[in-house]
Amino acid sequence: MAFREINMDALNIRDFRVGRFQNGRYFISLANTLADGYVICFSKTQNPITLDDLVGCPQEFLNYLLQEGYAQYQLPSGEWIALRAVPRRAFDAMPTFSDFTTHPPERIQVWTMLVRPHMDIYVPKQPGAETQFLPAFYSVSWRDGGRDANGGSRPGELVVSIAREVQYVQGSLEYRVGEHEPIPLPYNALGQKLYIQNNGEPVIVQPAAGFENRYRDEAARNH
Amino acid sequence: MPERSRGEIYRQLIDNCGNRLRGNAIDGNGRMIQMPLLSIFFGQEAERNIPVVMDTYNAYWVDARHLLTLGQWDYNPAEVERRCNIMSGNPNRLFQEYNHLLLAYFWDIMDDTFETAFQMAQDTLPFSVMTRYDCLYFIFCKDSTAYYRQIKKDRLNRVMDWAAATNRHLLILSDSTDQGILNEETYPENYRICANILTIIDSVYYTDAMRRETQLGPELLMNLQRAPYYSASFYSIEKNTHDIACVTLDTMLTEYKNIARRSNSMQNVRERLCGVGKDYPDLFDEFFQENLLRFLHADVSFLRTMPWTPAMEKLEQSIINPRRSWGRSLNPAECAEDAVMSLSGSQDSGPGIWDLVYDRYYGSALREWERQEEGLTIQSFFEQKLNSRLSYIEQRDMLGPEIERLERQGDDLIRNYRMADPVDPGSMKLEDWLDDCAVAQMKRELYPTLLENLIQAMRNMALKSKDFEDVLQEADRNVPGERAEESIRTAYSHYAKELFGQHPEVLTDNIRPCDPDDLPAELDKAFTQLIQADAAGAKIYTASLEKDLAFQIERGGVQASRDTIYACFRQNLEEMRRLRTLHTPSDTMLYSMVNENAAFLNDLRQDQFGMVFRSARADVIERLMIYPVNRGDIVLE
Incomplete structure (x- = not known):
């Protein structure tokens, strides 16, 4: 059993989609006629996982993955990824598969598994249609402070929240008043009321540079 | 490294510095090239002289x-055509004529590969009938020994037979001249002569009304194709850049x-380094001002x-409204500290907003400086300061005790130093006070590191200055200024001394106590900077x-210098x-190659x-005489 490069088109995952039910649970749907099963890879690395990252994966690890259906693997770079092995029937029974847990911001990749002639997992040369990055959602509440009796500006009230399970990187969200340099937010400021002197200038919350794809405003999703 | 090879390094240094002077002696515009010229080299010695030819071009x-x-090893007719096509295909309109090619063979017939080269020379070139090309054969031979003469006689006869039979034209040069045998140093001049001839042939000449020139190139090329055999005479005088x-x-x-001997050793090291009445934290402030300040935001209003x-x-x-509160007025500096505390995190709760703001806008400055200043480290910054403020003798004699003192008292010095010291507190806004806190925090974090690096720099310089006197003496032995021409010695030693008097930093910034192997590079840097100061x-x-030459006379050089140029033209070629x-x-055919403003x-x-x-x-006056020779006149024995 080994990771191999996809050598025929039928092994490619098609129509891959990660969606979210009303209750907040994520689901996967995909199409493939050949696979006997799938391996779902969850990663938080900068770039998608490629065959090169998996070359040194030991046989024992793969046996364990098949047997238990779930295993964590440390890449040569030191980062960890999680792998989930799922038989084909799990997808055939329902149009969608939702028996998994993800912790956005996180990337999901799905690879095909064949039982014959050997038990092998097929990874495309270039990550593409079988890859999707799930951003974490944050929500923003802003209440302007208005003016005091002397006509001076009063601080407004800002609350930035993310789901509790999100693994937040310190400073990866920031707020910005007008054209001033942004102020990075630590984890312990999230969910807290922050009073901001904005002097009538707009206050926006945004992902910091380098984190643009990892966070998305809840309000934008609802639209 | 043994003394001998260091002698070679110094010789190389003098050559490099001399070459730089020669390269800088430009007065006017370089010429354009008439047609693509492919220079072909047969024989190892010929290939060794490619740089001589290219330098001339x-x-x-x-x-x-x-x-x-x-x-020779890449030579075949197809390759000749390919390289000519590359030149002809250059899109930058480098040449005046694209359908006319010039092929110059630099052929050392004394080489062991003569037979192969002879075959190659006879290969037919595959150019189209539409392409006009001219071949010039420069033949290099030697007859300074009986063995050479024997080889020369046989091979030159065969080449001359071939040339006569196929209507080729040879220009033959030897290492034996009427003035004696050319040695290893002067023999490359033969290659320079040929490159000069090609330069005359393949240059574009002015044809405009303002500056109409005789078209020397076509005439010389035509003249070189009248007889089968030619030779040349050569004489030049050059600016003696080596001695300069x-x-x-x-x-x-x-x-x-x-x-170093004149410098005042009476002051203590601290005052020499930091300034009168100042201390090491002031030196660290210098580091901060010179290196880190530029990475901080000038507009700090975002802190508000x-x-x-x-x-x-x-x-x-x-x-x-700095009112009295509980018996004392509110001090903005203290209030700013409290404000920073109110936004800071703790070990238990993790970083606060202030911690992240500080890291992004202040803490990153040192990282950014290290990224931009590749190779320059904190230690090397202090080594530079030490060197520019203390002579190598002072570094040798005075740094040891100062290192001990700093190791004992350095931490207290930093602890007691007031990191934030507002110049005009009355005009400072809220964000300025917060900025002051951030800068003070930077200094608190940075200055212990600076102290460590300063001590290390002092140790390093004290160690290297210990034997530096010997290093300088060795350099003195390897830079034999006393062997230079007298008029150059008189003129340039005074002039250089004047320049160093006006620009002492050329010496102190570039030369510092170092290992013997590193001094030539430091002298090279100082030389470059001196030339810039002069320019x-x-x-x-x-x-x-x-x-x-005029400068040398003005500075008391011998009168003979005045006649040098005229003597060059009186020389019978x-x-x-x-x-x-x-x-x-x-x-x-007599040619003089001189500067256009001469x-x-x-x-x-x-x-x-x-x-x-x-x-x-x-930088040079070159005189060339080219003439046909009768085969019977050539001395072969």
């Missing part, structure tokens, strides 16, 4: 770097030592947009040969033949200088 032509060469470089480097070493805590409100009040003023180092023949040459030709007769090839080079 580069000295006279602006676009010579686009000309290609071809060695040598004297300047020698003066550099002397002045460096003189500055941090969350508005009660402590921020109190800071604002302390600035707007901004009197421009003596970059002067033309003519002006250089018939005595400078590069091939031994039985009779003196006839039908000679005025001295007005004082000479035409028969002394012949045809004039004017160039931008100002």
Whole structure:
């Protein structure tokens, strides 16, 4: 059993989609006629996982993955990824598969598994249609402070929240008043009321540079 | 490293510095190239002289770097065509004529591979009938030993037979001249002669009304195709850049030592380094000002947009209305500290907003400096300061005790130093006070590291200065300024001394106590900077040969210098033949290659200088005589 490069088109995952039910649970749907099963890879690395990252994966690890259906693997770079092995029937029974847990911001990749002639997992040369990055959602509440009796500006009230399970990187969200340099937010400021002197200038919350794809405003999703 | 090889390094240093002076002596514009020229080299010695040929092309032509060469091992007719096509295909309109090619064979017939080369020379070239090409064969031979003469006789006869039978034209040069045998140093001149001939043939000449020139190239090319065999005579005078470089480097070493001996060792090291009445944290402030300040935001108004805590409100009040509270007035500096505390995190709760703001806008400055200043480290910064403020003798004698003192008292010095010291507190806004806190925090974090690096720099310099006197003496031995021409020695040692007097930083910034192997590179840097200082003023180092000779006379050089240029033109070129023949040459073509702004030709007769090839080079006067030779006249035995 080994990771191999996809050598025929039928092994490619098609129509891959990660969606979210009303209750907040994520689901996967995909199409493939050949696979006997799938391996779902969850990663938080900068770039998608490629065959090169998996070359040194030991046989024992793969046996364990098949047997238990779930295993964590440390890449040569030191980062960890999680792998989930799922038989084909799990997808055939329902149009969608939702028996998994993800912790956005996180990337999901799905690879095909064949039982014959050997038990092998097929990874495309270039990550593409079988890859999707799930951003974490944050929500923003802003209440302007208005003016005091002397006509001076009063601080407004800002609350930035993310789901509790999100693994937040310190400073990866920031707020910005007008054209001033942004102020990075630590984890312990999230969910807290922050009073901001904005002097009538707009206050926006945004992902910091380098984190643009990892966070998305809840309000934008609802639209 | 043994002394001998270091001697070679110093010789290389003097050569490099001299070459730089030669390259800088430009007065005018380089010439354009008429047609693509492929230089082909047969034989190992010929290939070794490719740089001589290319240097000559580069000295006279602006676009010579686009000309290609071809060695014997890569030679075949298809490759000749390919390289010519590359040159002809250059889109930059480098050449005046694209359908005319010039192939120059530099053929050392004494080489062991003569038979192969002979076959190659006879190969038919595959050019289209539409392409016009001219081949010139420069034949290099030697007859300084019986063995050479035997080889030469046989091979030259065969090549001459072939040339006569196939209507080829040879220009033959030998190592035996009427003035004696050319040695290893002077033999490459033969390659330079040929490159000069090609330069005359393949240059574009002015045809406009303002500056109409005789078209020397086509005439010379035609003349070289009238007879089967030619040879040449050569004489040149050059600006003696080697001796000028040598004297300047020698003066550099002397002045460096003189500055060290004159420097005042009465002050203590601390005051020499930090300034009178100042201490090491002031030196660290210098580091901060010079290196890190530029990475900090000039506009710090964003600090006002941090969350508005009660402590921020109190800071604002302390600035707007510093009223008495509980018996004392509000101090903005203290209030700013409280405001920072109110936004800081803790070990338990993780970082606060202030911690992240500080890291992004202040803490990153040192990382950014290290990223941008590749190679420059904190330690090397202090080594530079030490070197520019203490002579190597002071570094040797005084740094040891100071290191001990700093190791004992350095931490207290930093602890007691007031990191934030507002210049005009009355005009400071809320964000300025917060900025002050951030800068003070930076310094608190940084200065212990600076202290460590300063001590390490002191240790390093103390160690290297211990034996530096010996290193300088060795350099003195290897830079023999006393062997230079007397008039150059007199003129340039004084001039260099004057320049070092005006620009002592050329010495102190570039030369520092170091290992023996590193000193040549430091001298090289100092030399470059000295030339730059000169170029901004009197421009003596970059002067033309003519002006250089005038400068030497002005500075007390021997009177003979005045006649040097005229003596060059009085030299009978018939005595400078590069091939031994039985009779003196006839039908000679005489050329002078001089700077386009040279005025001295007005004082000479035409028969002394012949045809004039004017160039931008100002460091040299070259005279060439080209003439046909009868085969029977060539001395072969």
